[in-house]
Amino acid sequence: MHEHWQRKKYRSKSMTNSAIDEYYELARKNGAMGGKLIGAGGGGFLMLYSEDKTRLRRALRDAGLREVRMKLDFEGASLMARS
Numbered sequence: 001m002h003e004h005w006q007r008k009k010y011r012s013k014s015m016t017n018s019a020i021d022e023y024y025e026l027a028r029k030n031g032a033m034g035g036k037l038i039g040a041g042g043g044g045f046l047m048l049y050s051e052d053k054t055r056l057r058r059a060l061r062d063a064g065l066r067e068v069r070m071k072l073d074f075e076g077a078s079l080m081a082r083s
Contacts, residue, residue, distance in 0.1 A: 002033060020046065027048050030060075031050040031055045
């Protein structure tokens with residue numbers, strides 16, 4: 001993920017900004033192995049991968065960031081019926 005971040009940043013100078021770069025570097029110093037920006041149009045999320053989640057969560061929370069937890073679904077698309 002980190003290599004992808006670096007390559008994308010090299011290809012597109014407008015991919016990130018100074019605030020996001022600071023948060024990303026803080027995350028890397030606190031256990032994140034890499035990250036990805038998700039979303040477009042001036043809003044979105046910074047998704048990070050870490051094997052030491054507790055350390056990373058604490059550092060980013062102390063920096064004023066809010067965690068949005070997510071779960072991955074490995075079943076693919078499904079039809080939801082209304083009741």
